[in-house]
Amino acid sequence: MKTKKRRPLATALLVLYSLGGAALPAQPAQAAEDTPDTSVYFGAVHVHTSYSFDAFTNGTLSTPADAYKWAQGETIVGGGGGPKLRITQPLDFYAVSDHAEWMGVFRLMADPQSPLSKHPLAPGITSDDPAVALRTFAKVLSDFSQGKRDPSLNNPEVNHNVWMDIVRTADSYYRPGEFTTFPAFEWTANPNKRNLHRVVVFGNSEGLPDTALSSHQSSDPETLWAWMDGLREDGASVMAIPHNANASDGLMFSLQTFDGEPLTESYVRARNRNEPLYEITQIKGTSETHPTLSPNDEFAGFELWDYILSAEGERPTRHRGSYARQALLDGLSLSERGIGNPFHYGFIGDSDTHNAAASHEEYNYSGKMAFENKREVRLNGLPGSPREQHQVIREFSSGGLAAVWAPENTREALFEAMRRRETYGTSGPQIKLRFFGGWSYTSDDVDSPDFARLGYHKGVPMGGELHPARGDSGPGFLVWAAKDPASGNLDRIQIVKGWLDGDGGQHERVYDVAWSGERQPGADGRLPPVGNTVDTAAATYDNSIGSTQLASYWRDPDFDPDTHAFYYVRVLEIPTPRWSTRDAAALDQSPPEGLPASIQERAFSSPIWYKP
Numbered sequence: 001m002k003t004k005k006r007r008p009l010a011t012a013l014l015v016l017y018s019l020g021g022a023a024l025p026a027q028p029a030q031a032a033e034d035t036p037d038t039s040v041y042f043g044a045v046h047v048h049t050s051y052s053f054d055a056f057t058n059g060t061l062s063t064p065a066d067a068y069k070w071a072q073g074e075t076i077v078g079g080g081g082g083p084k085l086r087i088t089q090p091l092d093f094y095a096v097s098d099h100a101e102w103m104g105v106f107r108l109m110a111d112p113q114s115p116l117s118k119h120p121l122a123p124g125i126t127s128d129d130p131a132v133a134l135r136t137f138a139k140v141l142s143d144f145s146q147g148k149r150d151p152s153l154n155n156p157e158v159n160h161n162v163w164m165d166i167v168r169t170a171d172s173y174y175r176p177g178e179f180t181t182f183p184a185f186e187w188t189a190n191p192n193k194r195n196l197h198r199v200v201v202f203g204n205s206e207g208l209p210d211t212a213l214s215s216h217q218s219s220d221p222e223t224l225w226a227w228m229d230g231l232r233e234d235g236a237s238v239m240a241i242p243h244n245a246n247a248s249d250g251l252m253f254s255l256q257t258f259d260g261e262p263l264t265e266s267y268v269r270a271r272n273r274n275e276p277l278y279e280i281t282q283i284k285g286t287s288e289t290h291p292t293l294s295p296n297d298e299f300a301g302f303e304l305w306d307y308i309l310s311a312e313g314e315r316p317t318r319h320r321g322s323y324a325r326q327a328l329l330d331g332l333s334l335s336e337r338g339i340g341n342p343f344h345y346g347f348i349g350d351s352d353t354h355n356a357a358a359s360h361e362e363y364n365y366s367g368k369m370a371f372e373n374k375r376e377v378r379l380n381g382l383p384g385s386p387r388e389q390h391q392v393i394r395e396f397s398s399g400g401l402a403a404v405w406a407p408e409n410t411r412e413a414l415f416e417a418m419r420r421r422e423t424y425g426t427s428g429p430q431i432k433l434r435f436f437g438g439w440s441y442t443s444d445d446v447d448s449p450d451f452a453r454l455g456y457h458k459g460v461p462m463g464g465e466l467h468p469a470r471g472d473s474g475p476g477f478l479v480w481a482a483k484d485p486a487s488g489n490l491d492r493i494q495i496v497k498g499w500l501d502g503d504g505g506q507h508e509r510v511y512d513v514a515w516s517g518e519r520q521p522g523a524d525g526r527l528p529p530v531g532n533t534v535d536t537a538a539a540t541y542d543n544s545i546g547s548t549q550l551a552s553y554w555r556d557p558d559f560d561p562d563t564h565a566f567y568y569v570r571v572l573e574i575p576t577p578r579w580s581t582r583d584a585a586a587l588d589q590s591p592p593e594g595l596p597a598s599i600q601e602r603a604f605s606s607p608i609w610y611k612p
Contacts (some may be wrong), residue, residue, distance in 0.1 A: 005361035018225040043093030046350035051098040055354035057137040059370030062356035064096040082373030085357040097184035100212035104162030131384030138311030145500040185212035195247035203237030203415035220258040243279035247285040248366035250321030278345035289325040313388035325529040332564040346421025346606030349400025360428035365579035375583040421463025429484035435462040436606040437468040441476035446553040463606040474559025488573040491530040491545025498566035513554040516547035534598040539585035546574040569605035
């Protein structure tokens with residue numbers, strides 16, 4: 001395995017491909033993994049248990065306590081007639097975030113002592129036939145999306161008791177310095193089957209509400225933000241993290257308010273104040289970008305889940321407003337107009353498991369719902385269920401992880417790091433990633449044993465903002481990545497840049513800045529593929545290609561100090577078998593058509609912005 005040697009900067013800046021990228025070769029990557037200041041912590045805050053209406057309806061019996069046990073390496077019951085669940089690499093932090101809507105109510109339908117067991121929905125919800133339960137859930141989801149409300153399912157006492165149980169359980173499993181938990185819930189606005197969901201995370205247990213806020217009152221995110229602002233006045237620390245813009249049909253990053261009004265400065269301030277992060281990848285797909293939005297990005301089609309939230313497999317009609325990169329560009333445009341940037345988001349990855357156990361380990365995938373905890377069901381479909389649902393489930397990803405750079409593994413430290421956006425997301429592996437931007441870095445800094453200290457001292461980390469400096473030379477960036485020991489080697493590091501031209505036009509480029517092996521860009525400027533060692537029939541691969549670590553110093557060769565810009569890092573692994581390929585091999589059948597046999601797992605840093 002080889003790492004590309006240094007080339008003169010002037011030569012490197014001439015290497016352009018069709019997106020206009022400039023490449024620097026990989027460096028020896030001698031950076032320390034951690035510094036005395038910050039370490040990286042991996043976890044998830046988007047996790048559902050049987051307290052969520054859709055999780056229980058689809059067979060989940062696990063509790064919040066089970067979720068926290070699993071995250072620390074204990075074995076829990078998987079449900080769905082499948083195997084027990086156990087994580088291979090335990091996590092540093094975890095938060096159960098069950099749906100606020102009907103919180104705990106559907107679970108009580110299985111209790112003969114509860115009046116809810118007599119509800120007309122109860123026989124279907126509690127049916128031993130998963131297909132019957134799934135059809136009942138589909139009806140509930142459809143009514144919910146259309147704004148239909150059943151008052152008999154709204155039980156404030158149950159909602160309060162279950163919410164308090166979630167909070168107490170999180171507190172009881174919190175071990176500062178070792179394992180961090182957060183009180184959390186999901187606000188599940190779903191207007192006309194369009195996803196506007198947010199996970200609401202509390203930094204601690206002070207100033208908490210009596211119940212979680214349901215979107216039954218309103219599907220307008222501004223209602224949620226106003227509620228959160230009120231909680232802060234009472235001493236709460238709280239943030240909301242939106243997800244699955246890809247399933248929003250353009251609503252998540254709309255350039256209008258929920259009511260169709262123009263965006264205002266007060267709207268921008270409220271969104272920024274309440275939503276510092278965006279969940280860029282999870283089970284229901286990756287929403288970085290889409291080939292229709294980034295046609296020159298050869299890696300834009302990764303794990304797309306191109307559906308809205310219906311049980312019938314309906315497709316969205318709009319991609320603009322549904323993906324993070326375009327939102328970052330639109331944020332620059334709005335900022336230049338003087339309104340401010342409503343999409344000033346850092347990135348995390350997360351799970352969205354509905355079975356207590358995040359399924360982010362591709363080689364250890366257990367599905368989203370409990371009934372998917374059997375290979376033959378998630379690959380071939382639930383017997384008796386509509387065929388269109390089979391493909392929807394096959395296209396689920398394994399889910400992602402949130403990575404946070406913080407001085408210690410405590411609620412206070414992690415929450416503050418999330419608020420300042422010193423975070424990144426991965427598609428599942430525990431890839432380590434550093435990213436700094438500044439004006440005074442040199443090529444020697446990337447080889448320094450004080451890489452991270454220099455990064456902080458001379459610039460800003462991921463999530464930060466660069467301000468104008470003297471002269472016209474572009475900003476420099478330090479980037480370092482290390483592979484997950486349990487996953488594939490690294491193919492390359494890329495920096496994605498978005499900017500506005502002098503007329504306000506939006507542009508994007510992807511720059512290869514470090515790569516493995518002795519590859520050279522072709523005449524078109526593109527770097528040749530790293531190769532593919534995946535044996536599809538056996539669902540195996542080997543790490544004979546790629547690098548264990550990559551690092552680079554890169555300076556923007558096309559910088560204009562008068563225009564707004566952002567930069568974020570994308571790290572790609574070598575190809576490894578997708579979960580569906582692994583399941584097919586285990587069942588001795590061919591992988592389903594229409595799915596990639598292998599994927600390149602990846603990491604996405606929070607952006608660094610430049611504002612003139």
